[in-house]
Amino acid sequence: MKNESKRELELYLHIPFCVRKCYYCDFLSMPAEETLRRHYVDMLLEEIKCKSKACSGYLVSSVFFGGGTPSLLPGVQIKELMDALRQNFCIREDAEITVECNPGTLTRQKLIFYKAAGINRLSLGLQSASNRELQRIGRIHTFQDFLVSFDLARKIGFTNINVDVISALPNQTLQDWEYTLKRVLETRPEHISAYSLIVEPGTPFYEQYGEDELCREQGVEPKDLPNEKTERQMYQMTQELLGQKGYRRYEISNYALPGRACRHNIGYWQMVPYLGLGLGSSSFLENIRFSNTTGLSGYLKGNFGDLEKILNKSPSESLSFSQGNQEQSLCFLNKKQQMEEFMFLGLRMTDGVLRSAFEERFGLELESIYGNVLKKLQRQGLLGRQEGRIFLTETGISVSNYALSEFLLEE
Numbered sequence: 001m002k003n004e005s006k007r008e009l010e011l012y013l014h015i016p017f018c019v020r021k022c023y024y025c026d027f028l029s030m031p032a033e034e035t036l037r038r039h040y041v042d043m044l045l046e047e048i049k050c051k052s053k054a055c056s057g058y059l060v061s062s063v064f065f066g067g068g069t070p071s072l073l074p075g076v077q078i079k080e081l082m083d084a085l086r087q088n089f090c091i092r093e094d095a096e097i098t099v100e101c102n103p104g105t106l107t108r109q110k111l112i113f114y115k116a117a118g119i120n121r122l123s124l125g126l127q128s129a130s131n132r133e134l135q136r137i138g139r140i141h142t143f144q145d146f147l148v149s150f151d152l153a154r155k156i157g158f159t160n161i162n163v164d165v166i167s168a169l170p171n172q173t174l175q176d177w178e179y180t181l182k183r184v185l186e187t188r189p190e191h192i193s194a195y196s197l198i199v200e201p202g203t204p205f206y207e208q209y210g211e212d213e214l215c216r217e218q219g220v221e222p223k224d225l226p227n228e229k230t231e232r233q234m235y236q237m238t239q240e241l242l243g244q245k246g247y248r249r250y251e252i253s254n255y256a257l258p259g260r261a262c263r264h265n266i267g268y269w270q271m272v273p274y275l276g277l278g279l280g281s282s283s284f285l286e287n288i289r290f291s292n293t294t295g296l297s298g299y300l301k302g303n304f305g306d307l308e309k310i311l312n313k314s315p316s317e318s319l320s321f322s323q324g325n326q327e328q329s330l331c332f333l334n335k336k337q338q339m340e341e342f343m344f345l346g347l348r349m350t351d352g353v354l355r356s357a358f359e360e361r362f363g364l365e366l367e368s369i370y371g372n373v374l375k376k377l378q379r380q381g382l383l384g385r386q387e388g389r390i391f392l393t394e395t396g397i398s399v400s401n402y403a404l405s406e407f408l409l410e411e
């Protein structure tokens with residue numbers, strides 16, 4: 001099959017290992033010995049080989065190594081994985097290939113391997129420019145470690161770098177947040193992801209700040225977390241400071257210099273099919289959402305499912321199950337659910353949804369399904385329309401939970 005006739009596919013590889021858990025983290029990640037990590041990479045190589053057989057009709061436009069901490073692996077292992085992907089999948093020459101890196105784990109040697117492997121984008125998890133805050137949230141690195149990593153990456157030739165930062169940390173003031181933003185801007189990354197802290201159940205932070213989070217949600221003054229007003233001011237400050245320096249917000253929490261928006265993320269919000277490889281990773285292929293086991297022992301025995309069989313299941317076989325601490329799921333999206341997701345995900349982007357894209361995908365006019373909702377949200381000032389697209393306005397974004405819930409369709 002010629003490349004032009006292949007469908008687009010994104011790949012995600014999950015590396016579930018970290019030096020230690022950050023206090024706020026509920027991602028599927030854990031510390032592990034070197035031999036276990038090597039064993040995991042071997043299984044991942046196996047999974048790549050097995051699952052690629054069902055993907056010959058796809059052309060890969062982006063690869064994302066996420067975690068966990070992919071940069072905890074020796075650089076040569078990332079290269080092995082990348083080589084295996086190239087041998088088994090059809091990858092576009094100009095594909096965006098990202099590795100998530102933790103500043104405390106990055107070395108010159110690793111960066112050289114990344115370059116040799118064709119990695120062309122790095123995502124550095126900084127979170128804060130204040131060492132006091134970094135310590136408070138359990139990060140393993142200092143701000144200086146980040147600066148060294150960033151500088152090294154530039155010297156080795158990485159010209160597309162994202163920096164992750166988190167606002168609304170415990171006891172963080174507006175001035176603290178301004179300090180982080182300004183220090184990050186001094187390094188001039190191509191992309192900045194700025195998320196607000198969510199205190200998730202099951203994390204050490206939940207023990208400490210769970211009640212506070214509840215207070216904040218219910219409009220009661222929290223003790224240690226910034227209150228709702230400060231959180232909103234932080235959000236506005238992010239947009240203002242980054243905007244002044246040429247960063248455009250293209251999604252609720254993501255900012256980029258011109259032409260540097262993350263293609264992998266945009267694909268996700270536009271419902272481009274993606275295949276997740278590795279422990280607990282999720283996939284969306286042929287309108288089926290499914291995920292790998294979350295149990296490491298099961299994964300290491302090769303329980304990562306047969307992709308051909310999954311794609312040949314019938315809609316009545318949708319399932320979601322857990323065995324002990326291992327969870328797996330498989331769910332067919334019917335047309336109604338696909339339309340809902342298309343709107344939920346698409347409207348996260350500031351450019352919103354193209355009416356023609358909706359029509360092309362579903363063979364129906366957007367108005368014929370959502371005419372009343374569009375009118376209502378527009379009347380309320382939450383939705384804008386321009387040049388064939390619809391998007392949430394500033395006010396719409398600030399009440400996005402409500403605005404998006406309007407796109408749920410009746411049974």
Ligand code: SF4
Nearest residue numbers: 018021022025067068
């Ligand atoms: S480095 Fe990232 S994945 Fe690992 S524990 Fe911290 S937040 Fe979680």
